[in-house]
Amino acid sequence: MVDDENLESLFKSWLVEHNGAVLKVARAYTLTTEDCQDLVQEILLQVWCSLPQFQGRASASTWFYRVAINTALGWHRKEHRRRARQKPVLVVEDLPVSAGLDSAQQLVQREAVERLYAAIRQLAKTEAALVLLYLDDLSYRQMAEVLGISESNVGVKLNRAKKALGELMKGESYEF
Numbered sequence: 347m348v349d350d351e352n353l354e355s356l357f358k359s360w361l362v363e364h365n366g367a368v369l370k371v372a373r374a375y376t377l378t379t380e381d382c383q384d385l386v387q388e389i390l391l392q393v394w395c396s397l398p399q400f401q402g403r404a405s406a407s408t409w410f411y412r413v414a415i416n417t418a419l420g421w422h423r424k425e426h427r428r429r430a431r432q433k434p435v436l437v438v439e440d441l442p443v444s445a446g447l448d449s450a451q452q453l454v455q456r457e458a459v460e461r462l463y464a465a466i467r468q469l470a471k472t473e474a475a476l477v478l479l480y481l482d483d484l485s486y487r488q489m490a491e492v493l494g495i496s497e498s499n500v501g502v503k504l505n506r507a508k509k510a511l512g513e514l515m516k517g518e519s520y521e522f
């Protein structure tokens with residue numbers, strides 16, 4: 347059993363490494379900034395609560411994604427409204443702005459990212475999860491571990507998700 351101090355250190359270390367994944371998942375499953383922050387907090391709470399059960403059978407990133415996606419799916423299914431005034435446990439940084447871009451280019455980039463997330467939110471939840479994992483450069487094997495499906499099923503579902511996202515993004519100039 348890991349003591350509380352080591353558990354906290356591991357949690358903080360993994361959070362630094364995987365906070366982008368948490369934010370991506372939360373943004374894909376919510377419509378508003380407030381809901382996104384609420385879901386981020388819910389994911390972080392679930393990661394903290396689940397950390398003592400981590401057995402190392404999967405990589406830390408795979409386990410982190412699995413917890414984040416399962417929490418987001420459960421959160422999304424709940425019908426009651428989230429408490430509006432909740433003090434955040436930790437604040438996860440927003441997407442970084444690419445270096446070397448002027449403010450107009452940064453705005454265009456941010457709008458493009460927002461349109462992409464809006465399109466991802468329109469996908470079926472499993473397809474959205476696959477696209478997020480794909481955008482984070484996970485291998486088919488890692489995606490299969492996170493979602494609990496076979497690698498060949500990942501390929502089929504990801505291909506369908508890319509086509510659906512392509513249709514939703516028609517007229518946009520994105521490559522996947």
